[in-house]
Amino acid sequence: MKAKKIGALLLRVAGMKKKQHKRSPCPVACTLDLIGDKWTLLIIRDMFLGRCYYGDFSKSPEKIATNILADRLEKLVMSGLAEKWQPNDEPNREAYRLTSKGRTLKPVLESIATWGLNHIEGTEARLKPK
Amino acid sequence: MKAKKIGALLLRVAGMKKKQHKRSPCPVACTLDLIGDKWTLLIIRDMFLGRCYYGDFSKSPEKIATNILADRLEKLVMSGLAEKWQPNDEPNREAYRLTSKGRTLKPVLESIATWGLNHIEGTEARLKPK
DNA sequence: ACACGCACTTGCATTTTGCAAGCAACACTA
């Protein structure tokens, strides 16, 4: 994974596109290659809720394992959906946030949240756009 | 897996709810527990496109492995998103289709398809509602 | 009687996940 990360980093430094092995030209399949798992969209949800620290994400009620969290954050940054930044109030802490590209996933997240609310009993709305 | 299937079947016969271990009450997390992987939504996409046979699904360009396909179809039926039926023109063939609950996933699928078309180059629309 | 297509199932190697523990860097505290 280390070598993979460095490899991807070199690609970015060189301004090259990451050669993503597409399963097909289908937009659904390609989007799922980026966010199609049980954890990525939950991190994105947390970012929409204003969370930005590693510790915040790992404290979410779904209890993501820390190694998975680190892996997904790295992939989100690699794919340009999130980025690292330094908050003004705590400039020395690592922080993450959605990029503008990442924020365009809002309709996706909202449609999923709406579906869950309407079709799975026992769910409660939490994604209130702040 | 066999015992699991029979167990789930007994629950349905008894009219009981499948006790789904919720990671949290979040509608996003709960929806992802149903459709949050790389394959399930592709099968649902195919069903929206009118495909209904096992062979049709396995011939999709993403080349899902047959054991995964069987597993996902079973889970889709278990969760009430799809069902088996017998088509009029070929009554002796196994066929699957979305239930009304499954069809309510259309906004989710459409938002994902739209996002992919707008943000991933090389993708082409295929999900034309027929 | 025999081949054929369809809908899976099985076995096995590889990959991903989940869990617990560990660890380096920094801040704070005594």
Next chain:
DNA sequence: TAGTGTTGCTTGCAAAATGCAAGTGCGTGT
């Protein structure tokens, strides 16, 4: 300044999911 705590990870390992190829059972056509 030595110790303590917090943060953001990394590591090791077992368990589960995935991917691939081959095989199986069953009805159909010839």
